[in-house]
Amino acid sequence: MDYGFCDLLVLVCLIEDPGSKMWGVVRHKSIRPAFSTIRHFSSAAKEINVREALNSALDEEMSADPKVFLMGEEVGEYQGAYKISKGLLEKYGPERVLDTPITEAGFAGIGVGAAYYGLRPVVEFMTFNFSMQAIDHIINSAAKSNYMSAGQISVPIVFRGPNGAAAGVGAQHSQCYASWYASCPGLKVLTPYSSEDARGLLKAAIRDPDPVVFLENELLYGESFPVSAEALDSSFCLPIGKAKIEREGKDVTITAYSKMVGYALKAAETLAKEGISAEVINLRSIRPLDRATINTSVRKTNRLVTVEEGFPQHGVGAEICTSVIEESFGYLDAPVERIAGADVPMPYAANLERMAVPQIEDIVRAAKRACHRSVPLAAAA
Amino acid sequence: MNLNRDGDTLMTLMGTTGIDFPGGTVDFIPEMKFIYGSDKERIPCYRVLDDNGQPIADHNFVQVSEEVAVKMYTDMVTLRSMDTIFYEAQRQGRISFYVTAIGEEAINVASAAALAMDDVVFPQYREAGVLLWRGFTLQEFANQLFSNKYDNGKGRQMPAHYGSNKHNYVTIASTIATQISHAVGAAYSLKMDKKDACAVTYFGDGGSSEGDFHAALNFAAVMEAPVIFICRNNGWAISTPISDQFRSDGVVVKGQAYGVRSIRVDGNDALAIFSAVQAARKMAVTEDRPILIEALTYRVGHHSTSDDSTKYRPANEIEWWRVARDPVARFRKWIENNGWWNDRAESELINNLRQRLLHTIQVAESVEKPPLADAFSDVYDIPPSNLREQEQWLKEIVKEQPQEYPANISV
Ligand SMILES: Cc1ncc(C[n+]2csc(CCOP(=O)(O)OP(=O)(O)O)c2C)c(N)n1
Numbered sequence: 001m002d003y004g005f006c007d008l009l010v011l012v013c014l015i016e017d018p019g020s021k022m023w024g025v026v027r028h029k030s031i032r033p034a035f036s037t038i039r040h041f042s043s044a045a046k047e048i049n050v051r052e053a054l055n056s057a058l059d060e061e062m063s064a065d066p067k068v069f070l071m072g073e074e075v076g077e078y079q080g081a082y083k084i085s086k087g088l089l090e091k092y093g094p095e096r097v098l099d100t101p102i103t104e105a106g107f108a109g110i111g112v113g114a115a116y117y118g119l120r121p122v123v124e125f126m127t128f129n130f131s132m133q134a135i136d137h138i139i140n141s142a143a144k145s146n147y148m149s150a151g152q153i154s155v156p157i158v159f160r161g162p163n164g165a166a167a168g169v170g171a172q173h174s175q176c177y178a179s180w181y182a183s184c185p186g187l188k189v190l191t192p193y194s195s196e197d198a199r200g201l202l203k204a205a206i207r208d209p210d211p212v213v214f215l216e217n218e219l220l221y222g223e224s225f226p227v228s229a230e231a232l233d234s235s236f237c238l239p240i241g242k243a244k245i246e247r248e249g250k251d252v253t254i255t256a257y258s259k260m261v262g263y264a265l266k267a268a269e270t271l272a273k274e275g276i277s278a279e280v281i282n283l284r285s286i287r288p289l290d291r292a293t294i295n296t297s298v299r300k301t302n303r304l305v306t307v308e309e310g311f312p313q314h315g316v317g318a319e320i321c322t323s324v325i326e327e328s329f330g331y332l333d334a335p336v337e338r339i340a341g342a343d344v345p346m347p348y349a350a351n352l353e354r355m356a357v358p359q360i361e362d363i364v365r366a367a368k369r370a371c372h373r374s375v376p377l378a379a380a381a
Numbered sequence: 382m383n384l385n386r387d388g389d390t391l392m393t394l395m396g397t398t399g400i401d402f403p404g405g406t407v408d409f410i411p412e413m414k415f416i417y418g419s420d421k422e423r424i425p426c427y428r429v430l431d432d433n434g435q436p437i438a439d440h441n442f443v444q445v446s447e448e449v450a451v452k453m454y455t456d457m458v459t460l461r462s463m464d465t466i467f468y469e470a471q472r473q474g475r476i477s478f479y480v481t482a483i484g485e486e487a488i489n490v491a492s493a494a495a496l497a498m499d500d501v502v503f504p505q506y507r508e509a510g511v512l513l514w515r516g517f518t519l520q521e522f523a524n525q526l527f528s529n530k531y532d533n534g535k536g537r538q539m540p541a542h543y544g545s546n547k548h549n550y551v552t553i554a555s556t557i558a559t560q561i562s563h564a565v566g567a568a569y570s571l572k573m574d575k576k577d578a579c580a581v582t583y584f585g586d587g588g589s590s591e592g593d594f595h596a597a598l599n600f601a602a603v604m605e606a607p608v609i610f611i612c613r614n615n616g617w618a619i620s621t622p623i624s625d626q627f628r629s630d631g632v633v634v635k636g637q638a639y640g641v642r643s644i645r646v647d648g649n650d651a652l653a654i655f656s657a658v659q660a661a662r663k664m665a666v667t668e669d670r671p672i673l674i675e676a677l678t679y680r681v682g683h684h685s686t687s688d689d690s691t692k693y694r695p696a697n698e699i700e701w702w703r704v705a706r707d708p709v710a711r712f713r714k715w716i717e718n719n720g721w722w723n724d725r726a727e728s729e730l731i732n733n734l735r736q737r738l739l740h741t742i743q744v745a746e747s748v749e750k751p752p753l754a755d756a757f758s759d760v761y762d763i764p765p766s767n768l769r770e771q772e773q774w775l776k777e778i779v780k781e782q783p784q785e786y787p788a789n790i791s792v
Contacts, residue, residue, distance in 0.1 A: 077693055078620040101590035101626045102557055102618055130556065133591065168477035170539035172555035343768060344760050349528035349536025351787040352756040355775060361785055 045226035053198035053227070054084050054216065058122065060234040061206040062092055065120060068206055069096040071107050072124030072161075081126045082162060082221055108134030108159070112141045115157040115211075122206060125161035128177045128215060142211035143186030158205045163191075163215035164258060164309045165357050171345035174353075176310030178257065179319070181213040182287040188212045188240055189286040193261035195225040197284055200238030208240060215286075217259045241288035245297070249279035252303040252367045255294060255320055257283040260307045260358065267363035276371055286316055294320060295327045302333040303370040309357055312340035337366035419630045426677055427657060428647035432705065434714025442656040443495075447721045452514075453494050453651060454716055457486040457709045458730055460510040463519065464682070466738040467526060471540075471686045475746065476526045478540045482507045484681030487651040487708035488613050490514055492581070495658035499578035501549045501567050503560035506541060507613065507680075508583045515548040519737060523745035530791075535759070536751035558584055558591035561610065565601045565671075568608035572669055579607040579665040587618025589632045598639040601671035609661050610636070610673045613648065615680040620693040636673030648678030649708035652715065679706065752791040753779065 048056075062068045069092075074081050076089040076099040089097040100107040104125065111121040125131045131138065138159055145153045164176035182189045190205055190212060192198040198216070205212035230236060246261060247268050256264040261282045268278040279297050283290065298304050304324055306317030317338040324336060342356040399408040429442045436442075445453070464481035471479040482489050489510025496502075502511055509522065521533070525543050528536035534544055534552065544552025551567075554560055564582035571578050588594060589612055601608050612632045616623055629635060636643030642664065646657045654676060661672040679702035683690045690699070716722040757764060757772045764772075779786045 074620055081619075099621060099625055101621070102587040103590045103592065105592050106590070133556070168539070170542065170555065171537065173539070342756065342771065344756060345537070347535075347537045347751075347756055348539050348542075349532075349751050351750045351790045352536055352753070354787065355753065355756055359785070361782070 045228055046232065047224045047226050048195050048232075049222055049224040050192070050195050050198045050216070051082065051084060051086075051221040053195035053225075054202055054221075055086055055088075057199045057202040057206075058085065059088060059091070061203055062088065062096065064234070065206075066096075067118060068120045068122065069098065069114075070122045070124065071098040071100055071111055073100055073102055073107075073126050075099060075124050080124065082218060084124070084216075084221070104130050104133035105137060108137040109141060111157050111159075112137050112145075112155060115142070115155045116145070116153055120156045120158075120206060122158045122160060125159065127166075127173055127218075128161055128163040129173050129175055131159060131161070131177065138181070138187070138211070138213065139184050143184050145186075146210065147186055154209045155211045156209050158202075158208075158212045158214055160202070160205070160214035161216060162218040162221075164217055165341070165346060165353075166218040168348065168350060168353065170348040174346035176215075176308065176341070177213075178215055178286045178308065179310055179315045181215075182289070182316065182319070183314075184287075186211065187287060189215065190240065191215045191257040191283065191286055193220070193246075193258055193282050193284070195227050196231045197238070197244075197282070199227070199231055200236055201240070201284060203237045204240050207237065212240075215258065220259055220262075223262075238284070241285045241290060243284055243290035243293040244282045245279060245293070246282045247278070247280040249277040249301065251277045251301055252305060252370050253279045253281060253294070253297040253301045254305045254307060254363065254367065255281045255283055255317075256307040257286060257316065258309070260309055263358065263360050264307055264363055266360045267367065270360070270364050271367055274368075274373070276367060276373065278367055283316075289319065289323070291323045291327065295324060298324050298328050299331045302331050303367075304332070305337040305339060305363060305366045305370055307339045307358060307363055309341050311343055312338060313343065315340055334370040334372065337370050339363055339366050418628060419634075423630050424633050424645050426645045426647050427653050428650045429652040429656065430650050430711055430715055432711060434711045434718065436652075436715075442652050443659050445494075445652065445655060447719070449494060450716050450719070451721055453490050453655070454709075454712055454722060455730060456490045456493075456510060456514050457651070457712065459519075459734060460486050460489060460513055461709060462731070462734040462738060463509070463513070463522065466735070466742070467522070468682075468686065470526070470742055475742070476540045478686055479526070480506050480541050480685045481682035482510055484679050484702055484706075484708070485613055485615060485648065486510060487654050487712065488583075488611070488648045488676045488678060491651040491654035492583075492611055492658045495655045496581060496662060497578060499549065499576065500662070501551065501564075501571070501578065501580045503551050503564040503567065503580060503582040504553055505557070505560065505584045505588060505613075506553050506555075507585070509541070509543065511583070512543055512545065512548055512550050515545075515550065517543070517545055517548055517550070519741045520744060521545075523738075523741035524748070527742075527745040527748070528750065529745055529748035530751045530755075531745075531748055532751070535755045537755075558588040558593040560584065561588065561591075561597040562593045562600070564608050564610075565597045565604065565606050568601065568606035568665075568671070569604050572605070572607055577666060579609060579662060581609045581611065583611045583613060585618055586612065586614040586616070586623050586626055586632060587621060588612075589635065590618075590626055595635075595639075598636065598641055598671070598673065602640040605669045606671055607665040607669050608671045609658065609665055610641075610671065611658070612673070612675045613678055614675050615648075615678045617680050617684070617690070617694065619684045619688060620690070622694075631675055631677070633673065633675035636675075641671045641673050643673040643675070645675045645677065648676030649706050649711065651708060651712040678708075749791060750787070750789050 075085045076097045079086040111123040114121050142155045145155050165174040190201045192201045205214050254264045264280045268280050271278045306320045308316045321336045339358045339362050399406045429440045467479050493511040493514035524531040526540045542553040561582050564580040568580035633643045633645040647653050681703045776792050
């Protein structure tokens with residue numbers, strides 16, 4: 001374990017210093033002892049950004065299991081369109097970090113085949129928007145094989161990459177696919193928010209025997225979060241299917257995933273100033289969905305606001321709402337509020353784009369409505 | 382053919398020399414001979430002008446009039462200036478994204494010049510020159526890039542994802558290669574309507590790896606669709622070199638495999654491109670057949686404004702293509718030799734262009750952004766009540782909390 005831990009810190013350093021290609025040679029000799037010293041001092045929480053978290057998780061899992069390999073467009077030489085695979089080609093070589101031709105349906109299918117025969121591929125989509133080219137393999141090949149083969153074929157594959165709206169990249173680069181993939185039995189769908197989520201969930205996804213769709217967010221890659229020493233240990237892993245209560249509260253429950261967790265937390269701060277105590281649930285896993293945590297929270301607060309960036313219809317919020325209606329209807333003191341992206345393809349123009357995705361203010365207003373603190377805005381609509 | 386398969390006919394069908402199989406007779410041979418994946422001898426490349434703009438001996442090409450040649454040249458220069466100045470605007474943070482066609486001006490402009498305006502273009506994203514040739518104005522380009530209210534795409538698409546119905550130029554999709562199969566569908570519909578036009582699609586070497594390319598070629602052959610596939614084989618797909626993209630002799634050989642008439646052309650030779658596209662168009666339209674053109678060229682610029690290509694390719698490689706194989710300079714020499722162009726005309730063009738382009742940027746930037754209502758239109762013919770409600774809400778919120786929203790929206 002110690003081994004992995006050191007490796008991680010070395011890697012963090014590697015990310016901070018985009019220096020020469022000497023790294024591969026120097027790393028093991030000179031850097032490692034330095035870090036064992038640092039380790040004694042690092043009782044205070046360290047900060048790493050989501051990119052570093054994902055990179056270190058990949059690195060540790062690749063070093064722990066020779067069957068794990070990474071494949072996708074530009075993941076090797078270019079180190080990933082968003083530099084998530086930085087340093088991995090150098091460390092693991094071109095047999096385990098594969099640059100592919102631009103054929104999403106090709107490398108998704110080839111990944112599934114490799115997983116049938118015992119390898120553990122991690123397939124990167126430049127963005128999940130391009131996974132649409134490969135969705136047949138994700139759904140029909142990966143998700144269903146275990147069931148159709150009566151458990152004889154397992155498909156330990158991870159499909160990962162940025163999902164949802166970034167900024168200024170228009171309709172075909174900005175869609176959230178959480179509800180799409182989460183509606184399919186046979187898949188697990190994870191949506192990390194923080195660096196801890198990113199590390200713990202990616203490691204869980206890679207170790208999992210089944211296909212996992214791992215939805216990252218481009219705008220979070222550069223965001224830093226404090227991470228505990230435990231979360232930095234190479235043995236760290238988070239359970240799939242378990243939500244995290246990011247902030248406890250008693251007046252209203254706000255569920256969110258990915259980037260929207262940050263918005264929900266900011267909304268909760270604003271609400272606190274106005275005397276409303278909001279409980280923020282970071283879903284972490286969209287499938288399986290942690291219905292127990294959601295319902296327990298709603299039974300306590302009696303109010304629910306769901307937040308997502310995706311389209312509203314048949315969305316994650318709709319599913320959560322159903323679960324609460326089914327299990328906790330009697331506890332609700334107000335109609336469930338759903339905050340989602342506008343029901344239109346994402347416009348490019350910055351002003352229109354801003355209005356097509358949820359803002360912190362929208363969450364605040366919805367929470368207040370749920371707490372009967374404000375009149376609905378569109379009385380006349 | 383006599384379908385009465387008595388002994389004799391069967392003997393001819395399965396004769397000792399060959400088998401009459403659907404598609405034609407296949408010869409029998411006694412050696413066990415595998416076809417190599419790629420021949421040592423590569424498919425040659427059609428070119429008319431040498432690197433110095435001199436016609437090569439025994440050239441055969443379609444005559445170009447002075448008027449067309451000068452417009453080709455000025456459009457190539459305009460495209461390059463446009464690329465330089467809009468690229469700078471992105472670097473200054475005024476727009477979020479841009480792609481240049483530097484080094485690929487000849488493919489852009491000369492192919493457009495050889496087509497008819499009714500031919501429907503399905504572009505990738507490095508073919509702004511086609512639209513320029515067809516009369517899209519510099520101001521229209523700038524309006525799209527700045528997504529203002531005069532952008533005919535209503536501010537919905539990323540910068541450089543142009544589209545114009547009027548110019549038969551289908552709005553660019555970000556998803557690589559989807560346009561290739563769309564072009565075949567459109568070509569089929571042109572054929573059904575008995576139009577005197579074809580569909581033309583452009584894509585990169587990278588795009589040829591997508592399934593869409595393969596489906597499109599196969600369908601085009603089977604459906605006998607009047608479509609021209611123009612592959613800009615520029616050596617790179619972002620940082621992926623063609624050696625990691627495919628191991629065939631480029632893209633041209635794939636046409637043959639699908640039964641599509643194909644040619645490889647020097648993509649930096651405007652005259653060769655013009656001639657090949659014009660011949661291709663004639664065959665496509667009059668014979669209802671697809672044609673594949675592989676243009677060998679080089680992406681001299683970075684992939685896009687999100688890229689720094691010096692990280693993955695040698696600077697001297699870029700420099701060689703930029704200087705020694707410059708398609709614009711080569712064509713200039715040819716028109717100068719014809720007495721159609723001179724230094725004075727050149728400096729007038731260049732000075733004028735820079736001013737005009739800077740002006741279009743200023744104008745585009747100062748124009749209001751698209752109105753809020755534009756966020757809601759064009760999904761439904763008649764917007765359903767929930768969308769109307771949302772729009773109403775949004776208007777009221779913006780009015781109530783103006784500080785939360787950009788100031789430059791008209792509500
Ligand atoms: C389906 C899909 N996959 C990946 C991408 C990301 N991407 C954008 S451009 C590009 C390279 C395309 O290269 P090529 O077709 O050779 O055209 P070039 O840029 O060289 O003109 C890639 C991989 C995309 N836009 N769509």
